[in-house]
Amino acid sequence: MEGNNKNLFFSLLTGLLLGIALMFSKLNFLAFFAFIPLFLTISDLKSPKKRFFFGFISGLIYFLFIFQWLWGTHPLANLGIDNKLFSLIIVFLLYFLSAADMAIFWGLFTLFIPNFKNTNYLKNIIFIPFCFIFFEFI
Numbered sequence: 001m002e003g004n005n006k007n008l009f010f011s012l013l014t015g016l017l018l019g020i021a022l023m024f025s026k027l028n029f030l031a032f033f034a035f036i037p038l039f040l041t042i043s044d045l046k047s048p049k050k051r052f053f054f055g056f057i058s059g060l061i062y063f064l065f066i067f068q069w070l071w072g073t074h075p076l077a078n079l080g081i082d083n084k085l086f087s088l089i090i091v092f093l094l095y096f097l098s099a100a101d102m103a104i105f106w107g108l109f110t111l112f113i114p115n116f117k118n119t120n121y122l123k124n125i126i127f128i129p130f131c132f133i134f135f136e137f138i
Contacts, residue, residue: 007045010037011054015061022065042110052107059106063099070095105135 017034020027038058045051076087112135113128 003044007041007050007054008057010041011057012061014038014041014058015065018058018062019065022062038110042113048111052111055110056103056107058110059103060099062106063102064095066102067095067098070098105138109135 014034014037017030017037021030021034022028038055041054042051045054070091074087074091075081075084076090081087081090109132113124113131
């Protein structure tokens with residue numbers, strides 16, 4: 001597998017594993033291993049744009065699982081929107097833009113965490129969870 005294809009696959013895998021762990025309670029143990037493919041991806045990347053992109057993709061897939069409940073609001077007849085096609089477009093835009101908005105913070109997370117290979121492992125154990133929680137909090 002080429003470098004970018006492998007990185008894209010690992011980013012997608014992280015989002016899928018976290019989404020599956022969220023949806024199926026018997027598979028929630030997958031959340032403990034889901035970040036490993038993402039960390040493998042960003043540990044080899046030097047470009048900040050690529051680090052952000054692959055973190056964003058992982059977050060986007062994960063948040064598309066989370067915001068799946070928005071499809072239950074269609075049709076929007078209760079809000080006075082009787083046209084089903086227009087209602088579908090509004091729900092899709094809300095669904096996708098909400099997931100993309102939240103995924104930006106995952107991209108920022110992968111942008112700010114240090115390169116694993118060149119730093120103190122004890123510092124990484126403290127700093128990486130701190131960064132993730134910080135960007136989830138904002």
